[in-house]
Amino acid sequence: MTPTHECGQRGLIQLAAPGNGGVRDYLECLRTEWAAAGLASHVVTLSESDASQRSLAERLREISDAEGRPCAVILHFSGYGFHPRGLCLWLVREVEAARRQLGDRLHLVTMFHELYASGPPWGSAFWLSPVQAWIARRLARLSDVLWTNTELHGRWLRKQVGPGAPITIRPVFSNVGEPESLRPAEGRELRLVVFGSTSTRRRALAALSRHAESLIRQGITEILEVGSGQASPWSTSGLKLHFLGRMEKDDLRALLARSAYGVIEYPPKHLGKSSVFAAYAAHGCVSLNVAPAADDSDGLRAGLHFVSLSGAVPMPTDAKVRESMATAARGWYDQHALIRQAAEFAASCGVQAMPRNGRE
DSSP states (O other): OOOOOOSSSSEEEEEOOSOSSSSHHHHHHHHHHHHTTTOOEEEEEEOHHHHHHHHHHHHHHHHHHTTOEEEEEEEEEEHHHHHHTTTOHHHHHHHHHHHHHHHGGGEEEEEEEOOOOOOOOOOOOHHHHHHHHHHHHHHHOOOEEEEEEEHHHHHHHHHOOSSSEEEEEOOOEEEEESSOOOOGGGGGGEEEEEESHHHHHHHHHHHHGGGGHHHHHTTEEEEEEEEOOOOOOOTTTTTTTEEEOOOHHHHHHHHHHHHEEEEEEOOOOGGGHHHHHHHHHTTOOOOOOOOEEOOTTTTTTTTEEEBESSSSSSOOOOOOHHHHHHHHHHHHHHTTTTHHHHHHHHHTTTTOOOOOOSOO
């Protein structure tokens, strides 16, 4: 975005649950990008306890009154962020009350990072999902504009709100940055990187162990695990796991830029909502997906943009093949990079900003 002091017709507010994690990183990336364009924005974090002390409507009215203009709110929705079991009925009540009390002074854009959980009958998610789905449906119908990160989510939301409501589907951007250019495949080290939350890493490495012998035969002997918490269990000899712990973003970017492969365990229909996959694509790592092979989604094709180790396409070790795959993944990613999404979000809120050249 090009620096500007024009803040459009509405004040820009992001609403999220307290705490850290992928949603918070996503929010902060948007705020930083807008700030680089001279667009002031606010962040409101809200828990059930916070709302009992001071309502959402009061918080929004205070910002709107101080700025002397209506407000546009981007609600970052992930049910488990607002309630330990995803049953955030209180959030629905707060949004309903804010709509009633602020009327035309509130323009609501909801970004559905998640919809609702699902699972077998012996799991709690099976019994909670109907209420979670009702919450997502109600928030969708209270919103002026809907955003989400996968075609799968988009199809469900369209069924809930009908043909009239605008829905934007954009896979998530990288939360750890976007290099201007990619290091050539020939200059990268033939090793695997896995990062993310503890559960994300453990899931990926548990599935990767089934492919260890094949990887070793292809000359790959090293895995680098990055993230907070403890190292994941690993006992496969010949394919060594080195736990690097939590890294600063600059160091992680440098590591990804030098590495040939990234490991992920994500069903293809959900890859669009994975910030880890987005980081691999942005940095030119060939993504090795150890989830079961399935139908392609969101413009991604196994064998072109990523490798399904459970599929029929072999893992690319030739530099030219890796270069082609990394280039294809980065081309896919550039269509929804941070700079584009920040401008599109602002436009959805009635705040206009021109794209600026280059990346941070």
